[in-house]
Amino acid sequence: MTRLAGFVLRRAAGALITLFAISVIVYVVFYVTPGNVAQITCGPRCSPAQVHQVAEQLHLHDPLYERYWHFLQGLVVGQDYSTGTSVEHCPAPCLGLSYQSDQQVTRLILTKLPVSLSLVFGAMVLWLVLGVGTGVLSAWRRGRLTERLLTGITLAGVATPVFVIGLVLMIVVCGELELLPFPQYVAFTDDPEQWAWNLLLPWFSLALIEAAAFARLTRAAMLETLAEDHIRTFRAYGVGERSVIGRHALRGAFAPVIALNANNFGGAVGGAVLTETLFGLPGIGQELVHAVNVVDLPVVVGMVLVIGFFVVIANAVADVLYAVADRRVVLT
Amino acid sequence: MNGSRQGESPSLVEVTGLCVEFGGLRAVDQLSFRLEGGAALALVGESGSGKSTVAAALLGLHRGTGARVGGSVQVAGIDVQRASDDELRRLRGGGAAMVFQDPLSSLDPYYAIGDQIAEVYRVHARGSRRAARARAVEVLDRVGIPDARRRSRSRPHEFSGGMRQRALIAMALACEPDLLIADEPTTALDVTVQAQILDLLHALREETGMGLLLVTHDVGVAAESVDEVLVMRHGRTVEHGPVGAVLGAPAQSYTRELLDAVPRVDAPRAPSAPAGEVVLEATGLRREFGRGKRAFAAVDDVSLTIRRGETLGVVGESGSGKTTLGRMLVGLLQPTAGEIKPGGGVRPEVQMVFQDPVSSLNPRRSVGESIADPLRARGEPDEGRVRGRVRELLERVGLEAAHYDRYPHEFSGGQRQRVGIARALAADPRVIVCDEPVSALDVTTQAQVVALLGELQRELGLALVFVAHDLAVVRQASDRVAVMRRGRIVESGPADEVYDNPQDPYTQQLLAAVPALDPGLAARRRAARREPAMV
Numbered sequence: 087m088t089r090l091a092g093f094v095l096r097r098a099a100g101a102l103i104t105l106f107a108i109s110v111i112v113y114v115v116f117y118v119t120p121g122n123v124a125q126i127t128c129g130p131r132c133s134p135a136q137v138h139q140v141a142e143q144l145h146l147h148d149p150l151y152e153r154y155w156h157f158l159q160g161l162v163v164g165q166d167y168s169t170g171t172s173v174e175h176c177p178a179p180c181l182g183l184s185y186q187s188d189q190q191v192t193r194l195i196l197t198k199l200p201v202s203l204s205l206v207f208g209a210m211v212l213w214l215v216l217g218v219g220t221g222v223l224s225a226w227r228r229g230r231l232t233e234r235l236l237t238g239i240t241l242a243g244v245a246t247p248v249f250v251i252g253l254v255l256m257i258v259v260c261g262e263l264e265l266l267p268f269p270q271y272v273a274f275t276d277d278p279e280q281w282a283w284n285l286l287l288p289w290f291s292l293a294l295i296e297a298a299a300f301a302r303l304t305r306a307a308m309l310e311t312l313a314e315d316h317i318r319t320f321r322a323y324g325v326g327e328r329s330v331i332g333r334h335a336l337r338g339a340f341a342p343v344i345a346l347n348a349n350n351f352g353g354a355v356g357g358a359v360l361t362e363t364l365f366g367l368p369g370i371g372q373e374l375v376h377a378v379n380v381v382d383l384p385v386v387v388g389m390v391l392v393i394g395f396f397v398v399i400a401n402a403v404a405d406v407l408y409a410v411a412d413r414r415v416v417l418t
Numbered sequence: 419m420n421g422s423r424q425g426e427s428p429s430l431v432e433v434t435g436l437c438v439e440f441g442g443l444r445a446v447d448q449l450s451f452r453l454e455g456g457a458a459l460a461l462v463g464e465s466g467s468g469k470s471t472v473a474a475a476l477l478g479l480h481r482g483t484g485a486r487v488g489g490s491v492q493v494a495g496i497d498v499q500r501a502s503d504d505e506l507r508r509l510r511g512g513g514a515a516m517v518f519q520d521p522l523s524s525l526d527p528y529y530a531i532g533d534q535i536a537e538v539y540r541v542h543a544r545g546s547r548r549a550a551r552a553r554a555v556e557v558l559d560r561v562g563i564p565d566a567r568r569r570s571r572s573r574p575h576e577f578s579g580g581m582r583q584r585a586l587i588a589m590a591l592a593c594e595p596d597l598l599i600a601d602e603p604t605t606a607l608d609v610t611v612q613a614q615i616l617d618l619l620h621a622l623r624e625e626t627g628m629g630l631l632l633v634t635h636d637v638g639v640a641a642e643s644v645d646e647v648l649v650m651r652h653g654r655t656v657e658h659g660p661v662g663a664v665l666g667a668p669a670q671s672y673t674r675e676l677l678d679a680v681p682r683v684d685a686p687r688a689p690s691a692p693a694g695e696v697v698l699e700a701t702g703l704r705r706e707f708g709r710g711k712r713a714f715a716a717v718d719d720v721s722l723t724i725r726r727g728e729t730l731g732v733v734g735e736s737g738s739g740k741t742t743l744g745r746m747l748v749g750l751l752q753p754t755a756g757e758i759k760p761g762g763g764v765r766p767e768v769q770m771v772f773q774d775p776v777s778s779l780n781p782r783r784s785v786g787e788s789i790a791d792p793l794r795a796r797g798e799p800d801e802g803r804v805r806g807r808v809r810e811l812l813e814r815v816g817l818e819a820a821h822y823d824r825y826p827h828e829f830s831g832g833q834r835q836r837v838g839i840a841r842a843l844a845a846d847p848r849v850i851v852c853d854e855p856v857s858a859l860d861v862t863t864q865a866q867v868v869a870l871l872g873e874l875q876r877e878l879g880l881a882l883v884f885v886a887h888d889l890a891v892v893r894q895a896s897d898r899v900a901v902m903r904r905g906r907i908v909e910s911g912p913a914d915e916v917y918d919n920p921q922d923p924y925t926q927q928l929l930a931a932v933p934a935l936d937p938g939l940a941a942r943r944r945a946a947r948r949e950p951a952m953v
Contacts, residue, residue, distance in 0.1 A: 315524045316527070318518070318524070320537075320538070322516045322518075323511035323515065324507035324509070324538075325541050334528075334529075337526070413575075
């Protein structure tokens, strides 16, 4: 286990380095662009005086590495912004100010993040249960009608856009059958029960699409494992098919499922725009699209960093799970 | 033992008119044999003879695979064909247990070995988890796993090959079956480990009185282990009788052919032409893998000379460094220390023939294209000359020029290895390093490939380096021999000297472990080996 602890530490250090690299790249890509960065950041309706102030606050007159250093400082220890008359403190992790919406980017993101995480976590549980379950079932019933049906359904799932599934669900469940009210985001901290009821449809529409990929992956990995020699061993020793499938073959699907899940989780935090838009969930994805449309540079940079953070963390967690699941993984 | 079946059927195994068909292919054709309780029978045959199919049929493993099984199979009083799924499950592992060929892939990589044995035990003997684990430790201890309680928590990859095979045998023992079916149980193992496993099987049989059905391609392994032999070919019985009679005085010509093709470790090689000048000289070769604390030397201070027209055999067990040495000679690996000097000033062309003729040819390209690669790599621009040369090479190795456009899957193992040899010849080498060139082949094919190499050597004056783990094949093929262990050459010299009068204790141990074709001699050797060293 000490070997594993060392591995976790090394992997965490690796994640930090990756995050650092992402911050450099994002910073350079967005703030070292041709054109008047201060003007762009401030927005089209800014006066020259305001633009000048923004340039001061972003340290645009300093050399590049110093500008980046200020940016990093804000992230790690926080930063004070002087607006001429007063000083605004932006606590760490400070992602800067959005001049267009007159808000601190970190606060803006913190209002959106719970929505996105609620959506993605719930959907993840669903897509894992549905996807892996369907995969196991179709591997078990391979060659039979059940499997062909499931294969057809998952194929349709992969091919259907989320807004189609979401719309159909909404029209049928909320409109026709009136089983649920039309979803409206309620914070978990306000009312956990309403939170869950309102997120049920978004969870399902996001999960159904993702589940299809997991079902196909699980099925493929299990069929591959089922063809291996050790499966033959257990069959030849009279071990029942339920145990062969559920214990030995499923274990082989573990690693690929973990890897895919890390990717999809990280991606969905910022990428579930369609689901968020369709169900009116004020999440990260929607906000990012908005920020890009109005060219709110600090918000875009902040969002990209936060999304990058989740992708990196999800992958680091996946690597550790992977090592715990398969002892043959060389821990370096 | 659970003795319900004893009363019903006098024989432990009774197979009558067994036929197994896959698609249109008849793998087993009208096979019949009996095996009494406590007796041992070997099914011997080359690949494709249907011997493993018979073994699988004894446990009803063809059920649900689409194979058509005809005839009757009775095992431990159960009619395997008519048994219900539940009856069959009770038979599998409980009445008859199977030990598979490849001990690495035959165990689940994700679970502890003790847990896997316990799982199987609990299928047959209803008991607590704790009792099952205790039983697992008990059988692991019985098959000679040291510190069995602690090692039962290891995963398969933490065991050596021999220990894994012991663990599989332990799994088979867990439920005290009346019949042990061993399908090529030692094929993936080194010769010294093979001897230990065969001794273990022998001791277990004496102790428990269980019957043994051994499936093997290796006549020597059969001679070591059983009372009766059934020689199979194309799914049919060729010859069946007591082991001494069948191997000592075979009645059928195919059996004689098979026996003649088996390379003998005690037969001197036919004298070959005297060796010529030195073409390659290696001094103080060393190759390390890994860095820092994990660094280890796969090859350590090896010096050798390779002469024109001569075959140098390099023999050793797995991990002895023989493949690493071969790759350095060809230039596929750079030595960490030491040097390889050409004998005559210019570096001679060195080519390689690989072990696995299936995976060392690109399945998506025709064999002609594969053989042409070295020619094109040397910058031969004229397409006509390339094709002409390839055709010539194909004929040279005993194939047909018209085979140019065929793909590897259309060839048998032996033919594919001929393609590999043709590819090595394409660059006009003076030295060819053959890394286990025949270990994937049947004995009769082995003999043909070794003969082809000898023929090419005489005609072209090639120097050959013949790397292999099989002591008998190396003797058959080599003029001089170097025995490797843990990266070093422990003994070298003219082949006859090394084999007939080995000086190093390790060489002596290796030679003593080679299965003898004479059952009497095998029994005497086994007695001498008593209380085997640990794997």
